Amino acid sequence: MIEIKKLHKSYPIGKDSLHVLKGIDLHIKEGEFVSIMGSSGSGKSTLLNIVGLLDVHDEGEYYLNGQLIKDMNEKKAAILRNKFLGFVFQSFNLISYKTALENVALPLYYKGMNRKERLKVALEYLEKVGLKEWANHLPNELSGGQKQRVAIARALVTKPKVVLADEPTGALDSTTTDSVMDLLKDINDEGMTVFVITHEEEVAEQTKRIVRLKDGVIISDEYTKAAKAV
Amino acid sequence: MKFLFDSDTWQEIYGSIRKNKTRTIITIIGVLWGIFLLVVLLGAARGMENGFKKVFGDFATNSVFVWTQRTDTPFKGFQKGRRFRLNMNDIEALKSEYKDEIKLLAPRNQTNNLIVHNFKSGDFQVSGDYPVLDQIQKKKLISGRFINQNDILSYGKVTVISEDMYKQLFDKGEVAIGQYIKINAINYKVIGVYGPSNGIDLDGDTAYIPFSTFRKVYNRANKIDWMVITGAEGIDIEQLESDVLLTLKSLHKVHPEDERAFGSFNLGTQIEKFMGFLKGMQFLTWFVGIATLIAGVFAIGNILLITVKERTKEIGIRRALGATPKSIRQQIILEAVFLTTVAGMLGIVFGSLILYIIDSTVGSGEDAALVNPTVNIPIIFVAFATLIVLGTLIGLIPAHMATIVKPIEALREE
Numbered sequence: 312m313i314e315i316k317k318l319h320k321s322y323p324i325g326k327d328s329l330h331v332l333k334g335i336d337l338h339i340k341e342g343e344f345v346s347i348m349g350s351s352g353s354g355k356s357t358l359l360n361i362v363g364l365l366d367v368h369d370e371g372e373y374y375l376n377g378q379l380i381k382d383m384n385e386k387k388a389a390i391l392r393n394k395f396l397g398f399v400f401q402s403f404n405l406i407s408y409k410t411a412l413e414n415v416a417l418p419l420y421y422k423g424m425n426r427k428e429r430l431k432v433a434l435e436y437l438e439k440v441g442l443k444e445w446a447n448h449l450p451n452e453l454s455g456g457q458k459q460r461v462a463i464a465r466a467l468v469t470k471p472k473v474v475l476a477d478e479p480t481g482a483l484d485s486t487t488t489d490s491v492m493d494l495l496k497d498i499n500d501e502g503m504t505v506f507v508i509t510h511e512e513e514v515a516e517q518t519k520r521i522v523r524l525k526d527g528v529i530i531s532d533e534y535t536k537a538a539k540a541v
Numbered sequence: 542m543k544f545l546f547d548s549d550t551w552q553e554i555y556g557s558i559r560k561n562k563t564r565t566i567i568t569i570i571g572v573l574w575g576i577f578l579l580v581v582l583l584g585a586a587r588g589m590e591n592g593f594k595k596v597f598g599d600f601a602t603n604s605v606f607v608w609t610q611r612t613d614t615p616f617k618g619f620q621k622g623r624r625f626r627l628n629m630n631d632i633e634a635l636k637s638e639y640k641d642e643i644k645l646l647a648p649r650n651q652t653n654n655l656i657v658h659n660f661k662s663g664d665f666q667v668s669g670d671y672p673v674l675d676q677i678q679k680k681k682l683i684s685g686r687f688i689n690q691n692d693i694l695s696y697g698k699v700t701v702i703s704e705d706m707y708k709q710l711f712d713k714g715e716v717a718i719g720q721y722i723k724i725n726a727i728n729y730k731v732i733g734v735y736g737p738s739n740g741i742d743l744d745g746d747t748a749y750i751p752f753s754t755f756r757k758v759y760n761r762a763n764k765i766d767w768m769v770i771t772g773a774e775g776i777d778i779e780q781l782e783s784d785v786l787l788t789l790k791s792l793h794k795v796h797p798e799d800e801r802a803f804g805s806f807n808l809g810t811q812i813e814k815f816m817g818f819l820k821g822m823q824f825l826t827w828f829v830g831i832a833t834l835i836a837g838v839f840a841i842g843n844i845l846l847i848t849v850k851e852r853t854k855e856i857g858i859r860r861a862l863g864a865t866p867k868s869i870r871q872q873i874i875l876e877a878v879f880l881t882t883v884a885g886m887l888g889i890v891f892g893s894l895i896l897y898i899i900d901s902t903v904g905s906g907e908d909a910a911l912v913n914p915t916v917n918i919p920i921i922f923v924a925f926a927t928l929i930v931l932g933t934l935i936g937l938i939p940a941h942m943a944t945i946v947k948p949i950e951a952l953r954e955e
Contacts, residue, residue, distance in 0.1 A: 363861070365948050365949040366947070392863050398862070418863050421865070
């Protein structure tokens with residue numbers, strides 16, 4: 312599903328450049344539940360941004376769903392994002408003046424689905440994350456956990472190939488963290504590839520594969536007990 | 542273009558406009574003010590023009606008045622400083638020579654006399670005229686009629702007097718028509734009473750009597766005091782004026798370059814000057830109006846630019862969810878156009894309202910400054926269309942700004 316070969320990325324800082332990713336090789340198959348661990352500055356967010364087509368890499372090869380990602384223009388990237396990827400952010404990133412339902416329906420709008428149909432689909436997904444009753448509430452009327460579940464519903468609504476979650480539990484307490492992780496597990500159980508970035512050990516342990524990143528290189532890549540249990 | 546008729550597009554725009562209420566209101570005020578000024582200024586200019594037109598009123602505006610003075614150049618054995626008079630031969634000569642150019646030609650003789658009716662009297666102007674005068678300056682007859690050809694041929698002792706003269710000479714409620722008044726001790730039958738004219742009044746309160754009668758009574762032989770010439774449709778009245786003067790000079794043995802011998806006043810030229818002034822006013826109006834409008838549109842661009850900055854994050858989210866740069870651009874441009882359109886419509890409505898108020902307060906009555914201030918509908922449409930085009934163009938700037946930021950940077954924004 313995701314294949315990365317010798318990926319390099321550096322950011323220019325003034326005259327110098329900061330070499331963030333120093334040759335990453337990573338292969339994630341369909342249906343995997345992978346977490347990327349690392350302290351801040353390890354390059355994990357950069358990796359996710361590149362995987363999420365929000366940023367471009369300098370060197371190396373990146374195949375998404377077998378397609379080589381190269382010379383992406385914004386339009387192509389937008390279409391691929393809409394088609395293959397679902398995003399879950401640490402700060403939820405819901406649009407504040409839209410209701411939960413409208414937020415979930417937004418990716419379908421960009422897909423070109425008509426309003427009636429997309430609200431129907433969005434409601435199904437809200438039901439799936441247990442927030443059907445909250446469909447017509449604005450984000451500021453929801454708790455952090457609820458917001459994140461709305462965001463997950465929004466990530467899922469287009470039936471993407473991969474769900475990318477950047478610190479999905481970073482802004483949540485331990486109870487809601489568990490409920491969000493359970494939700495991600497359920498999604499994975501349904502066959503969705505889930506790609507989580509975190510620095511919390513407990514979160515990573517609930518995934519099936521942990522990739523540890525340090526200073527732009529992978530230092531370990533192993534399957535967890537959760538994976539072996541299945 | 543399909544996206545224009547998509548209810549989803551408008552849903553999105555409604556959402557973002559509702560969210561940014563302050564911005565929306567400020568933006569709308571900016572453009573509203575511009576088009577409001579344009580409408581009001583154009584209406585005021587039109588009102589002024591109408592006011593001027595009212596001053597000219599029922600008077601034939603392409604008229605020249607000609608009279609004689611003294612010569613200032615010796616010619617053909619005559620000394621300079623010679624006095625001479627226009628006469629009926631001149632009238633006939635001009636009529637035959639400028640058959641096509643001259644529409645109306647009225648020779649006039651005037652004097653002042655005591656006019657008496659019973660025990661009331663007053664000093665008024667008496668004018669010997671042909672019926673044609675009524676065509677040059679339409680008389681507003683309250684009762685009776687003006688002098689006709691029969692009166693001229695029969696040397697009738699009849700007169701047409703003004704309403705004010707009637708008030709001075711007659712008792713209240715008395716019927717003037719058919720009564721006799723004494724002008725210079727001769728009885729004249731009153732055949733008509735006229736009210737004050739619209740705009741230019743050539744004579745003031747005057748007792749009009751037949752030209753032929755005047756000539757006989759005041760012993761003028763074939764001499765006349767002055768004449769009014771009205772040019773035919775499409776005639777260059779200035780050219781006609783100089784041609785006529787040249788003809789008259791040769792008839793009266795006046796040096797062709799004698800500047801003083803004839804006096805003339807060209808109403809057409811004067812009016813053209815007024816019209817030139819009005820054109821200037823209109824140009825100024827357009828200039829100010831359009832400049833204000835452009836300023837308003839720039840204000841929209843400016844505010845949209847600021848909100849785009851504020852909304853960087855939202856735009857980032859949208860792009861992460863699959864919004865193409867094109868769809869973002871479309872949305873922002875459409876917002877700009879929508880705002881300008883709404884503001885434009887409101888501006889036109891308010892402007893019209895102000896014009897309506899002006900019209901109903903100071904737009905009527907005898908000496909109204911602005912008469913019937915209006916703006917042509919096509920002009921409004923053109924201004925409106927221009928506004929929308931400008932709105933689109935100015936929307937391109939923030940739309941572009943919204944899309945050059947990478948989604949990753951937009952998302953990082955807090």
